[in-house]
Amino acid sequence: xxxxxxxxxxxxxxxxxxxxxxxxxxxxxxxxxxxxxxxxxxxxxxxxxxxxxxxxxxxxxxxxxxxxxxxxxxxxxx
Numbered sequence: 001x002x003x004x005x006x007x008x009x010x011x012x013x014x015x016x017x018x019x020x021x022x023x024x025x026x027x028x029x030x031x032x033x034x035x036x037x038x039x040x041x042x043x044x045x046x047x048x049x050x051x052x053x054x055x056x057x058x059x060x061x062x063x064x065x066x067x068x069x070x071x072x073x074x075x076x077x078x
Contacts (some may be wrong), residue, residue, distance in 0.1 A: 038062075042069040 036049040045065040047053070053064040055073065064070040 040065045040069050042072050045069075 037046040038049050039046055041062050041064075043065060047063050047065050049063060051063055053067065053070055055062050055064070055070055057077065062073060064073065
């Protein structure tokens with residue numbers, strides 16, 4: 001009789017851990033989103049399209065790896 005309460009506690013603890021483990025496995029993993037890469041027209045480096053260094057021209061949007069490349073592009077377009 002004195003072992004009944006510890007056995008019940010152990011059983012409840014094991015059931016809780018098993019249930020918690022199933023919940024962790026059941027969660028769907030999100031797929032990593034692929035980044036769209038664009039080529040810098042000056043140096044040829046590939047940069048993420050969501051990068052802030054971009055310049056809209058009549059030909060479209062150009063993406064740059066650095067401010068220096070963007071400035072060089074502006075000079076060539078003048």
